[in-house]
Amino acid sequence: MSTTVITPERERASWIDGIATTLRRNSWTIGLVGILAVLLIVTRVIQPTYGITGIQGLAVSVLPLALAAVAQAIVVIARGIDLSVGSMMALTSVVSARLMEDQTEEFAILVVVGVLVLGLVLGAINGTLVVVTRVPDIVVTLSMLFIWAGCALLVLNTPGGGSAEWLRSLTSGSLINEWIPKAAVVLLAVVAVIWIPIRRSRLGLSLYAIGSDPAAAYRSGVAVSRTKIFAYMLCGLFSALAGLSLTASTGIGTPVPGPYTLLSVAAVVLGGVSLAGGRGGVFGPIVAVVILSLIRTDMTFLNVNTNLATVAQGVILVGVVMVGSLIQMRRKNP
Amino acid sequence: MSAITDTAETRSKWLTAAGWQALFRERPIIPLIGLLAILVVVSELIRPGIVSANWAGVIVRAAIPLAILAGCQTMTMLTGGIDLSVGAIASASGFVVATLVGGPGLGLGIIVVLVAAAIAGLITGIGVGVFRVHPLIMTLGMSLVILGLANVWQLQMVQTGSGVPEEFRDLGAGMFFGVVPKSLLLFVPLAVLIILMLSRTGFGRLLYAIGDNPIASRLSGARSWQVLIALYVLSAVIAGIAGFLFSGLTNVASVTLADSALLPSVAAAVIGGTSILGGRGGYGGTIVGALILTVISSILSSLGYPEAVRQILFGSIIVFVAAAYTRVTAET
Numbered sequence: 001m002s003t004t005v006i007t008p009e010r011e012r013a014s015w016i017d018g019i020a021t022t023l024r025r026n027s028w029t030i031g032l033v034g035i036l037a038v039l040l041i042v043t044r045v046i047q048p049t050y051g052i053t054g055i056q057g058l059a060v061s062v063l064p065l066a067l068a069a070v071a072q073a074i075v076v077i078a079r080g081i082d083l084s085v086g087s088m089m090a091l092t093s094v095v096s097a098r099l100m101e102d103q104t105e106e107f108a109i110l111v112v113v114g115v116l117v118l119g120l121v122l123g124a125i126n127g128t129l130v131v132v133t134r135v136p137d138i139v140v141t142l143s144m145l146f147i148w149a150g151c152a153l154l155v156l157n158t159p160g161g162g163s164a165e166w167l168r169s170l171t172s173g174s175l176i177n178e179w180i181p182k183a184a185v186v187l188l189a190v191v192a193v194i195w196i197p198i199r200r201s202r203l204g205l206s207l208y209a210i211g212s213d214p215a216a217a218y219r220s221g222v223a224v225s226r227t228k229i230f231a232y233m234l235c236g237l238f239s240a241l242a243g244l245s246l247t248a249s250t251g252i253g254t255p256v257p258g259p260y261t262l263l264s265v266a267a268v269v270l271g272g273v274s275l276a277g278g279r280g281g282v283f284g285p286i287v288a289v290v291i292l293s294l295i296r297t298d299m300t301f302l303n304v305n306t307n308l309a310t311v312a313q314g315v316i317l318v319g320v321v322m323v324g325s326l327i328q329m330r331r332k333n334p
Numbered sequence: 335m336s337a338i339t340d341t342a343e344t345r346s347k348w349l350t351a352a353g354w355q356a357l358f359r360e361r362p363i364i365p366l367i368g369l370l371a372i373l374v375v376v377s378e379l380i381r382p383g384i385v386s387a388n389w390a391g392v393i394v395r396a397a398i399p400l401a402i403l404a405g406c407q408t409m410t411m412l413t414g415g416i417d418l419s420v421g422a423i424a425s426a427s428g429f430v431v432a433t434l435v436g437g438p439g440l441g442l443g444i445i446v447v448l449v450a451a452a453i454a455g456l457i458t459g460i461g462v463g464v465f466r467v468h469p470l471i472m473t474l475g476m477s478l479v480i481l482g483l484a485n486v487w488q489l490q491m492v493q494t495g496s497g498v499p500e501e502f503r504d505l506g507a508g509m510f511f512g513v514v515p516k517s518l519l520l521f522v523p524l525a526v527l528i529i530l531m532l533s534r535t536g537f538g539r540l541l542y543a544i545g546d547n548p549i550a551s552r553l554s555g556a557r558s559w560q561v562l563i564a565l566y567v568l569s570a571v572i573a574g575i576a577g578f579l580f581s582g583l584t585n586v587a588s589v590t591l592a593d594s595a596l597l598p599s600v601a602a603a604v605i606g607g608t609s610i611l612g613g614r615g616g617y618g619g620t621i622v623g624a625l626i627l628t629v630i631s632s633i634l635s636s637l638g639y640p641e642a643v644r645q646i647l648f649g650s651i652i653v654f655v656a657a658a659y660t661r662v663t664a665e666t
Contacts, residue, residue, distance in 0.1 A: 029656055040412055081470075129653060132662050133657035134657075135653065135659075136610050137471075138416075138610055139600075139652065140653060140656070141634055142597060142601065142652065143601070143651075143652035143653040143656070144649060144653075145649065146597075146646065146649030146652070147645065147649035149645050150641075150644070150645030150647075151642070151646065152642075153574060153641060154640075154646075156643075171546075176640040206374075255363070256349045262418070262474055265471070265474065266474060266478075275470065276467045276486050305485075305486055306483035307481075307483075307499065309481060309484060310478050310481055310485065311478070311482035313478050313482075314475040314476065314477070314478030315475070315478075315479060317474070318467065318475035318476070318479075321468070321471050321472075322461060322465045325465055
């Protein structure tokens with residue numbers, strides 16, 4: 001065995017194996033991308049005018065929820081759940097809107113950096129409370145939902161404030177080619193800059209480790225508490241990005257949290273992240289958000305009552321998860 | 335002689351820290367009632383003369399719908415689940431009855447709504463019990479479905495108009511002699527039923543067993559899927575009943591009426607000592623939890639604090655109480 005000679009055939013076999021493994025590992029995301037492709041074709045068929053403007057509108061409208069889904073995915077991978085994502089978005093959004101109102105464009109850069117730091121701090125508070133009190137994540141973040149929403153109301157009692165021009169232009173319009181919306185580029189860039197390096201580092205591995213088995217992770221020397229706090233900090237950071245994208249797309253800050261928290265949980269589960277932790281990535285949830293939004297668009301084109309789109313979202317959520325758990329049950333007892 | 339040792343033992347139990355922890359662990363309702371009493375005293379200190387029989391009646395009346403929803407949470411949390419669909423079910427039930435009362439009549443409206451709620455609960459129960467979907471996801475999906483259907487119903491019914499039936503307004507907001515809320519007529523039997531069911535019936539014990547250790551309960555012959563289906567049907571029907579009181583209390587029929595009570599209902603159950611991980615808790619504590627939340631809201635609004643401060647305090651109290659529970663129960 002020790003004298004393994006890597007013949008060309010063998011090398012090719014391992015290469016194919018590698019692709020097969022990658023495919024198998026990401027089968028859920030690939031399936032989602034397939035569904036998305038089919039949906040885009042369907043959209044084009046039922047609405048032949050759906051084109052550049054449609055794609056751009058789609059990208060702008062999914063940006064906040066997609067970022068929220070990334071935030072939620074990171075915490076869920078580390079076997080937590082953060083019900084305060086929506087409130088953190090509201091708080092960071094109103095803080096940025098209030099500080100940027102009637103200020104120079106340069107000052108806005110400072111504000112954006114400050115708000116991102118604020119997101120990290122909010123997440124750190126969430127995570128520290130979870131770790132220190134040892135209360136289940138869902139209860140702690142449920143209370144933080146109230147607290148951050150209250151803080152948002154203290155900052156700005158009614159929708160208002162403003163947004164810097166460059167921030168607004170960051171999410172609207174397109175880049176290079178008119179088919180590439182800026183919002184999508186921003187989303188991918190943010191994820192690529194923040195998440196991918198972490199995912200590939202020791203810390204990323206620790207996140208998955210404490211998610212799949214905290215006790216085993218502890219025994220193999222992972223600082224479980226610190227890693228968990230880190231997961232919540234990342235969640236806060238992405239929530240702050242989502243909040244900034246809200247300010248950017250609407251031009252004002254709204255203190256009342258939108259439906260983002262529960263939708264982000266739904267997107268995470270649809271995106272193939274197990275609520276039991278340790279499994280999945282952030283791209284599946286992003287694709288899931290786009291699919292959910294596209295279904296709503298399609299139903300509008302078909303002149304179906306948009307409220308039925310809410311029903312469809314619920315049915316899809318439950319149906320997909322049911323199929324997923326059926327497959328798992330099959331695997332366990334064939 | 336035995337009497338003397340008994341008192342000595344009880345005294346030492348009351349004086350030591352461990353005794354307090356044991357009390358908190360075994361009978362969380364006693365410290366909770368203490369907290370409630372302190373809050374009532376605080377109300378009186380802040381606004382001298384505010385605490386009266388009428389004030390108590392108003393507080394109880396406001397707490398009852400929340401306590402009923404929190405009952406759904408308590409039962410589902412005992413099995414380690416959570417029911418996020420109760421808000422949507424309660425809102426939709428109050429709304430749909432209000433739309434039906436002009437045509438088919440109140441009785442038929444109530445029957446239709448409760449049957450519909452039972453069907454929703456049945457589907458949730460099948461999803462959770464048979465397909466092993468996480469309760470959080472299953473009930474979240476169900477609440478989206480119900481909200482969407484209620485909105486569709488609203489568009490259908492926009493011509494006929496709707497009003498909260500007189501009977502609901504009387505039951506939800508009426509008071510005997512201006513002191514005793516009439517909703518107690520509905521709530522007391524319901525609460526007694528839930529408490530007896532949890533502590534005296536096999537079904538109730540099974541809820542605790544499944545939450546405490548699902549594998550052990552399966553090995554000892556409990557058919558957890560049947561229990562879970564029955565549980566979610568029951569939870570949905572009770573949420574439907576709570577919806578009648580919500581619409582009666584506020585005299586509003588809207589498809590999002592009870593949504594704002596969803597998270598407080600979880601909070602009331604958590605404050606009342608029910609563990610979200612399952613297997614520990616009871617309905618008595620939940621009722622006190624709902625009262626505590628209502629008194630806090632009343633104190634803050636009488637002080638003229640904005641909604642913001644109320645929410646911040648709400649959240650802080652939940653974290654604090656939950657942390658206290660975890661501290662005293664983790665030692666066993």
